[in-house]
Amino acid sequence: MHIVIVGGGEVGAALARALAAEHEVSVVDQEPTVADRFASLDVDFIVGSGTSEEVLARANIKKADFFIACTGLDEVNIVACAIANRISSPETICLVSRADFLGSATDAGLEQFGINRVLWPEAQLAVDIEQVVTAPGAIDAEVFAGGVVRLLEYKLDASSPLVAGPVGSLHLPKGSLIVAVKRGGRLFVPRGNTQLAAGDKIILMGTPDAMREVERLVRPGANQGRQRVTIIGGGDVGLQVAERLENADNVDVRIVERGAERGALLAARLTQTLVLNGDGTDLEFLESEDVGRSDVLVCVIDNDERNLLASLLGRQLGVPKIVTRVGRPGNLRLFERVGIDVALSARGAAVASILHQISGGTSRLLAVLEHGEARVLELTVSTTFQARQLKGIGTPEDVIVAAILRGDHAIVPRGDDRIDPGDRILVFCTRAAAGRVQAYFSGTGA
Amino acid sequence: MRLSLVVHVCGLITRVFGLMFLAPLAVALFYGEHRDAQGFALATAITCVVGQLMRLAGGTASEVAVEGMRRVEGLAVVSMSWLLIAWMAGIPYMWVGLGPIDAMFEAMSGLTTTGATVLRDFSQYGKGVFFWRGLTNWLGGMGVIALFVAILPRLAIGGREIFFAEASGPDDEKVAPQIKRTAALLWRLYAALTVLQIVALLFTGMPLFDSVCNTFGTIAAAGFSPHPLSIAGYQNPAAEWVIIFFMFLAGANFALQYRALVRRDARIFLTDDELRAYAGVVALATLALALVIGGSVGGDAPLRTALFQVLSIITTTGFASVDFELWNDQAKVILLGLMFIGGCAGSAGGGPKVVRHLLLARFTLQELRRMLHPRAILPVKLNGRVVPPTILQGVVVFFLFYILTFAVCSTIVILLGADLVTGISATAATLGNVGPGFNLVGPMANYADLHPISRIVLTLAMWIGRLEVLTVLVILRPEAWRSGRWSSADRVTV
Numbered sequence: 031m032h033i034v035i036v037g038g039g040e041v042g043a044a045l046a047r048a049l050a051a052e053h054e055v056s057v058v059d060q061e062p063t064v065a066d067r068f069a070s071l072d073v074d075f076i077v078g079s080g081t082s083e084e085v086l087a088r089a090n091i092k093k094a095d096f097f098i099a100c101t102g103l104d105e106v107n108i109v110a111c112a113i114a115n116r117i118s119s120p121e122t123i124c125l126v127s128r129a130d131f132l133g134s135a136t137d138a139g140l141e142q143f144g145i146n147r148v149l150w151p152e153a154q155l156a157v158d159i160e161q162v163v164t165a166p167g168a169i170d171a172e173v174f175a176g177g178v179v180r181l182l183e184y185k186l187d188a189s190s191p192l193v194a195g196p197v198g199s200l201h202l203p204k205g206s207l208i209v210a211v212k213r214g215g216r217l218f219v220p221r222g223n224t225q226l227a228a229g230d231k232i233i234l235m236g237t238p239d240a241m242r243e244v245e246r247l248v249r250p251g252a253n254q255g256r257q258r259v260t261i262i263g264g265g266d267v268g269l270q271v272a273e274r275l276e277n278a279d280n281v282d283v284r285i286v287e288r289g290a291e292r293g294a295l296l297a298a299r300l301t302q303t304l305v306l307n308g309d310g311t312d313l314e315f316l317e318s319e320d321v322g323r324s325d326v327l328v329c330v331i332d333n334d335e336r337n338l339l340a341s342l343l344g345r346q347l348g349v350p351k352i353v354t355r356v357g358r359p360g361n362l363r364l365f366e367r368v369g370i371d372v373a374l375s376a377r378g379a380a381v382a383s384i385l386h387q388i389s390g391g392t393s394r395l396l397a398v399l400e401h402g403e404a405r406v407l408e409l410t411v412s413t414t415f416q417a418r419q420l421k422g423i424g425t426p427e428d429v430i431v432a433a434i435l436r437g438d439h440a441i442v443p444r445g446d447d448r449i450d451p452g453d454r455i456l457v458f459c460t461r462a463a464a465g466r467v468q469a470y471f472s473g474t475g476a
Numbered sequence: 477m478r479l480s481l482v483v484h485v486c487g488l489i490t491r492v493f494g495l496m497f498l499a500p501l502a503v504a505l506f507y508g509e510h511r512d513a514q515g516f517a518l519a520t521a522i523t524c525v526v527g528q529l530m531r532l533a534g535g536t537a538s539e540v541a542v543e544g545m546r547r548v549e550g551l552a553v554v555s556m557s558w559l560l561i562a563w564m565a566g567i568p569y570m571w572v573g574l575g576p577i578d579a580m581f582e583a584m585s586g587l588t589t590t591g592a593t594v595l596r597d598f599s600q601y602g603k604g605v606f607f608w609r610g611l612t613n614w615l616g617g618m619g620v621i622a623l624f625v626a627i628l629p630r631l632a633i634g635g636r637e638i639f640f641a642e643a644s645g646p647d648d649e650k651v652a653p654q655i656k657r658t659a660a661l662l663w664r665l666y667a668a669l670t671v672l673q674i675v676a677l678l679f680t681g682m683p684l685f686d687s688v689c690n691t692f693g694t695i696a697a698a699g700f701s702p703h704p705l706s707i708a709g710y711q712n713p714a715a716e717w718v719i720i721f722f723m724f725l726a727g728a729n730f731a732l733q734y735r736a737l738v739r740r741d742a743r744i745f746l747t748d749d750e751l752r753a754y755a756g757v758v759a760l761a762t763l764a765l766a767l768v769i770g771g772s773v774g775g776d777a778p779l780r781t782a783l784f785q786v787l788s789i790i791t792t793t794g795f796a797s798v799d800f801e802l803w804n805d806q807a808k809v810i811l812l813g814l815m816f817i818g819g820c821a822g823s824a825g826g827g828p829k830v831v832r833h834l835l836l837a838r839f840t841l842q843e844l845r846r847m848l849h850p851r852a853i854l855p856v857k858l859n860g861r862v863v864p865p866t867i868l869q870g871v872v873v874f875f876l877f878y879i880l881t882f883a884v885c886s887t888i889v890i891l892l893g894a895d896l897v898t899g900i901s902a903t904a905a906t907l908g909n910v911g912p913g914f915n916l917v918g919p920m921a922n923y924a925d926l927h928p929i930s931r932i933v934l935t936l937a938m939w940i941g942r943l944e945v946l947t948v949l950v951i952l953r954p955e956a957w958r959s960g961r962w963s964s965a966d967r968v969t970v
Contacts, residue, residue: 290853297853298862304845305853319849 032056033388034094034120036080036110037101038064041125041151044359044381045098046073049388056089059101080110086117094120096388104128108143115144123147123384127266149383155355155376156270162353162372163259163271163326164278167249169231169351169371172397173238174406178440179433179456180241181209181233181397181406184248188228191247198222203243205442206236209430209458210404217403217460219430233399235406235432235458236442260324260349261285262310262340263331264296267355267376271328276302284319286310310340322347330355341370362401393468396456404460406432412472413451421445428460429467477548477956481541484534485638486557488631489624491527493561494520499611500568504604512604515571523564542634550637552951554621558939561620562587565612572605577931581923584935586612587620588942589824591699591794591911592902594924594931598704603685606702610692616942617696617726617824618666619643626659635659641947645821645829646871651731665734666824670695673722680714694719697726697824699794699911706796706919713780716797720784727791727819728754749859750820750831754790757817757830761786761810768806789814792826794911794919801918808914815904826909826941828878832871834858839868870946877945882907885937892927902926906934907941 031053035042038059046068049055055073058080059065068075078085080099091097097120099107104126111122124145126132131140132148140148161171170183186192192200197208197220211220212231226232234244259275261268264287275283283303287293290307297305308315310331321327327344331337334357341354354370356362359378366373379398386395393409420431420443433440434447435454441447449455459467501516545553565587566579574582578594585592586609595601615623621642625635636655643649650658670691677687689702703709707719725733728751736745745751765782784797789811800811818827835856842854855862882903890899894916901913902923912919916926923931940948950956 293853294855294862297855298857301857301860304849306849306851307853308851315851319851 031095031388032090032093033096033098034058034086034089034091034114036097036099036107037125038067038075039100039102040358040377041100041381042098043067044377045100045384046071048381048385053388056094058085058089079106081106081113083113083117086110086114091120092118094118096121096123098123098125098384100125104131108140108145111140111145112143121146121387123149123387125149125151125380127152129153147387149380151376151380152266153270154379155374156267156274158374158379159267159271159328159330159353159355160274160278162374163257163275163328164281165245166257166325167245167351170233170399172406174396174456175408175433175435175440176438178237178435178438179235179442180238181235181399182241182244183231183233183399186226186228186230186232190226190228192232193226193228193230195225196222197224197226202234203236203240203247205240206234206244207430207432207442209233209235209432210399210460212400212403217400219428219458219460231400233404233458235456237440240442256280256282257326258282258324259284259326259328260319260321260344261328261330262344263287263329263337263355264289264292264305265330265332267330268328269296269299271330272296272300272303276300284324286315286319286321311336311343313343313346316343316347322349324349326351326353328353332357334358334361338365338368338370341365342368345369393457402461404458405464407457407459407464407467408435409455409457409467409471411449411451411453411455415449415451415471417448417450419446419448426463426466426470428463429470430458432456432458477546477552478538478541478961480534481538481545482549482552482556483530484538485542485545485553485631485634486560487527487530487532487534488628489527489553489557489621490560490564491524491531492624492628493564493620494523494527496611496615497523497568497608500604500608503607504602507603509602509604512568512572512602515568516604516608518571519564519567522567523561526564539630542630545634545637547637547641548950548956550641551947552956554638554641555939555943555948555951557621558587558943562935562939565608568605568608572601577928577935578924581931581935582609583612584938585906585911586698586700587616588909588938589613589616589696589698589792589826590906590909590938590942591693592906592913592917592934592938593700593911593922596922596924598702603702606689606700607685609700610689610702613696613698613700614670614692615696617692617698618663618730622659623663625656626663632656642943643822644819644826644944645729646832646835646867646874647821649729649731649822651734661734662730665730665737666695669722669725673718676718676722677715680712680718682710682712682715686710690715690719691722693795694722694793695726695824697723697791697793697819697826697909699788699792701795704920705799707784708797708799708920713777716780716784719795720780720787723787723791723793723795724758726793727787727823727825729820729822730824731822732820747859750834753834754820754830757814758783758786758790761790761814765807765810768810769803785811786814789910790817790825790827791819791823792908792910794905796912796919799918799920801914801920812901812904812914815901815908815910818908828875828908831858832874835863835868835871836875839871874945877949878907881937881940881945885933888933889926889930892930894926894930898926902930902934903937907937909938909941 033053034056036058038057046055050072058076062077065075076089097114099110107124111124122145165171168182172181210233264285272283272285275281285303286306288309293305293307327349329337329340341352344352352370353372356373356375359375362373382398393407396408397406433456457467497516497520504513562584566583569579569582581594619642621638625631625639639655651661652658673691674687693700762783766778788795818829819825821829821831838856886899886903897914898916902917905913917923
């Protein structure tokens with residue numbers, strides 16, 4: 031396939047790196063200095079504006095199957111996609127950073143410019159952070175299918191009731207499921223006889239009601255009072271997280287922003303949040319504001335080094351849960367290794383999502399977990415699939431059907447639930463198994 | 477400051493004001509009060525001539541300069557013309573036998589929508605005079621200058637400064653992009669409410685003349701009633717409910733009512749911070765008052781009586797449906813407190829205004845929070861929008877000067893022989909444009925027994941209160957005049 035990428039920033043580089051081996055990739059960027067980043071890759075780098083027909087022609091746009099606009103400027107991305115769409119008809123993907131470009135139920139949004147997919151990585155990150163923050167004790171949390179399925183990840187300690195016996199004998203709430211266990215760097219789907227141990231990370235999925243019971247089960251006596259959340263960094267993501275948390279119950283939010291002017295803007299936009307003008311990496315300041323007594327610290331400065339410093343200071347001050355944004359996807363592991371509970375990368379998620387789309391198939395990638403080791407896919411079961419009960423299916427190894435979506439509710443299947451052709455299902459699988467899932471459910475299931 | 481311009485515009489306003497006497501003139505003729513009619517005719521002649529002379533004195537250069545009116549000139553025009561037209565409005569009272577001090581007091585009380593009176597015996601005066609009292613209320617309610625900005629083409633552009641100098645509240649608010657249209661739309665709404673109330677009062681069985689005059693007193697939040705016993709004199713519960721309803725509207729922001737009406741969206745009205753605070757204070761004060769007066773003096777319907785008096789005082793109308801002078805001190809202190817709250821910004825009500833209290837309260841709370849979090853950014857918000865610090869400073873300064881003016885005036889009045897309750901309540905009632913106070917100046921009494929100098933001081937207090945203190949105080953600064961020169965033409969130095 032031929033793929034044109036406009037914008038040679040983090041996202042463009044990560045995409046090019048992943049795609050260069052199997053596809054023809056042309057990267058367009060105005061900055062000649064950016065070329066260095068692509069020098070070691072087997073791609074075609076073109077200096078010029080992505081909004082110029084002449085430049086796009088040089089990138090061989092006529093033959094392109096995918097066109098990805100990921101410069102830092104929304105307007106440039108939109109215009110580039112519109113022009114690409116006029117010249118030929120590649121699948122266009124456009125990155126934006128503002129809510130009004132996403133469109134709404136009544137308004138087609140950017141589709142009218144011939145843009146097939148609009149991605150706003152920072153917004154998705156804000157949603158993810160909100161999920162993690164509002165699930166006490168969890169180190170990861172997501173919602174799927176418009177909120178009817180929820181995912182939580184916990185790290186077990188010795189006092190957890192879940193280490194009492196093998197998974198099959200645990201009385202988990204009806205409608206919930208342990209989909210994965212991570213032990214010693216290896217992630218696997220547990221079986222009935224798997225024995226959980228302290229130090230394991232477990233991932234559970236289920237309906238929202240069941241997951242609320244799970245939360246009570248996993249962390250009995252977790253404080254039910256108001257949660258104190260401190261956000262460091264008042265950029266796009268910080269503002270959105272604060273806005274989302276303001277709407278949640280029982281959360282007191284504070285946001286620390288270094289720039290006085292930006293701080294004033296935040297204070298104008300936010301109604302309940304306390305906006306503090308200070309440096310999140312200044313220990314004295316953090317101490318004077320008692321940041322150590324927060325329940326959650328969210329570090330979303332747009333700079334990995336300062337973010338890491340702020341997070342480590344928070345840990346030093348005794349904050350029990352630290353959620354940090356990571357700019358360079360490559361830094362993710364490092365962040366968690368030095369003791370940050372949850373490290374999230376907006377761009378990493380966006381890149382994974384685009385790659386999944388390019389690799390094809392009818393399934394949609396809903397989430398990438400544990401740094402790409404596991405995925406949650408949504409797919410429609412092929413009409414040629416032979417209907418049968420789940421226990422008779424014999425799914426491929428490291429694949430588990432987490433939910434069957436019927437109407438606007440979800441069924442968390444047990445062995446005797448049936449999967450019919452045409453069902454929409456949520457599947458949890460490891461990275462290696464993702465390809466098999468696709469083949470299995472789109473075929474006859476043999 | 478270009479003095480010729482100030483004189484010219486004041487003349488312009490005075491000349492038009494002269495035509496207002498034609499209305500009571502017609503009423504006097506209709507009721508066959510020919511002697512009073514002569515007084516109104518004389519007032520028309522004097523006012524128009526004085527206005528025309530001032531206009532001419534300003535010179536032709538001023539006619540062009542009006543469009544470039546500066547803020548300080550606007551303030552001077554508003555302050556001066558209010559004094560001037562109050563003098564003119566007093567001419568008919570002098571004609572029927574009041575002394576100059578009393579005539580000025582009555583006229584200023586009418587125009588500033590205070591509703592404090594020096595008339596002892598209502599039976600001495602004709603219908604024309606009562607109509608004139610009502611009309612001065614009505615003109616002053618939405619603002620004399622706002623009316624003239626709406627109708628005088630000359631003020632279409634230069635009117636901006638004088639419109640906002642007269643308008644009440646800490647912030648400038650427009651309902652249309654053009655100031656002339658804003659003034660016209662607000663006056664239209666005001667006139668429509670007036671007609672509605674007159675019709676409603678007629679339905680309750682009040683005679684036409686009384687309906688008109690009492691409506692003027694209600695919708696302007698003013699309080700002149702042609703009945704010596706105020707609304708209590710009618711013993712008409714239905715009319716009281718009508719007046720309660722329209723007093724509430726008169727005390728609410730007209731621009732807000734206009735927007736809610738035009739967009740047919742009651743939410744605009746119901747979600748406004750100031751209006752909610754206003755409604756909240758009214759509800760709370762009514763409950764408290766109903767409890768305090770109880771069954772003993774509240775009559776058959778303590779809740780209605782309490783609501784009427786609370787609205788009458790907080791909107792600074794000053795009507796009375798009972799003689800609250802007879803109430804106990806616990807009830808009176810509630811009413812006295814309400815005098816220091818006032819109506820909403822952009823309403824007909826006087827006083828410091830609800831929104832200023834709201835801003836001050838929020839400002840204070842934020843400053844308290846700042847002690848806990850010295851590095852916090854804590855903007856004060858109104859209706860979800862950040863209020864600029866300059867406006868907050870204006871509010872704080874306003875309160876300082878309001879209290880200062882109150883202290884100085886009440887001290888003078890008490891030193892000149894009034895008792896403590898009379899002195900304090902009379903000053904609060906005139907500075908806040910409420911009308912009746914307690915004791916000697918109670919709702920069924922009058923201000924005529926105060927020392928003459930007290931009456932002058934209180935006349936000035938009404939003027940200062942109506943123009944919201946700072947407008948008047950600014951032009952008292954020598955600085956405003958030091959740069960004063962007569963010529964309107966900008967001098968060119970070679």
